[in-house]
Amino acid sequence: MKNLVFVSIFSAMVAIGTAHLCMLSPPQRGSMLNINKPASPDCALLPEPCGGRNASLGTTLAIKEGSRFVVAFQKNLDHFYPSNPGSFKISLSFDEEKTFQLLQFLPDTSDPSLTLYYMNVTMPAMPLKKPGTLRIAYVTQNPEAPAVFYQCSDIMLY
Template sequence: MTKCVLYLFVCVAVATAHICMISPPQRGSMLGINKAGADDCMLLKGPCGGRAPGPAVALTGGQNFTVTFQKNLDHWVKATPGYFSVMLGMGQATMKELVRIPDMGQPSLSLYSMNVTIPMGMTGKGYFIQTQYMTKNPKAPPTFYQCGDVILM
C-alpha cells in the first residue's frame, strides 16, 4: 500500500508543469523553472492560465522580437505529435498566431527561441504574447498556457 501511494505521489509530482515563458517574462513567478515540474509553469486555462497581468515589455509594430520559452515537461507522443503556438492579442477572441512550432519530442527543459515580427497597426496597453503547448496526448491535458505582457507602441 505504501509503495502504491508513493508511486502515485511521484507521478503527480512529475506531471505538474509543462511550459514556461522566459521572454517576455511570464506572468507570476519564474521560481524553479530549471526543474522539470515547476509549479509556476502549469497553467491549464486560457488565456494566460487565468493569471493577472504583470510588468510589460514595450514593443513597436514591425519590430522583430525573440520569444523564448521552455518545454518544462515533455508530453510528446509519436503517433499524435503536438505543437507550440506563439500568439499576440488582448484576449482569446483577438489572438493572432505569430508562429507555430512542431513538437519533435525534445526532452523536458528544452529551450525554444523564435523570432517573430510584431504586427503593424496594433497599439496600446493590455496586450500579451501567449505561448500554448498543444500536446495532442490523450494522457495529458490538451493545452498548457503561458503569457508575457507587452505594450505596443
C-alpha cells in the same frame, strides 16, 4: 509500507500530469520558481486563456510595432506523442484576451524536458499604445496529458 508505495506512485503521477511550459522572454506572468526542474508548478498552467494568471498592473515589455522579436521559452516537461505530435503556438491579443492572432507555430518534437526554444516573431505593424497579451500554448495532442498548457506576458506595441 503500502502507504509509502501509494504516495510515491501518486507523486510520480502528479509530476507527470502537471508541469510543462515556461516563458522566459518576455517574462511570464507570476513567478519562475524552480523552472530548471522538470514539473515546476509555475510551468503547469492549464485554464484558458493564460493559465489562470491575470494581467499584471503594468506592461512587462514594450516592443516596437512591425519589429522582429525573439520569444524564449522552455519545454519544462516533455509530452511528445509520436503518433500525433503536438505544437507550440505563439499568439497575440489586444482585446482583453478575447481573441488571439497566431504569430508563430512550432511542431513538438522528442526534445527532452527543460529544452529551451527561441522563436523569431514579427509584431503587427500597428502601434496600439494599449496593453496586449503575448501567449504561448503547448498543445500536447497526448491522451495521457492535459490538452493545452498556457503562459502569458503583458506587452505593449509602440
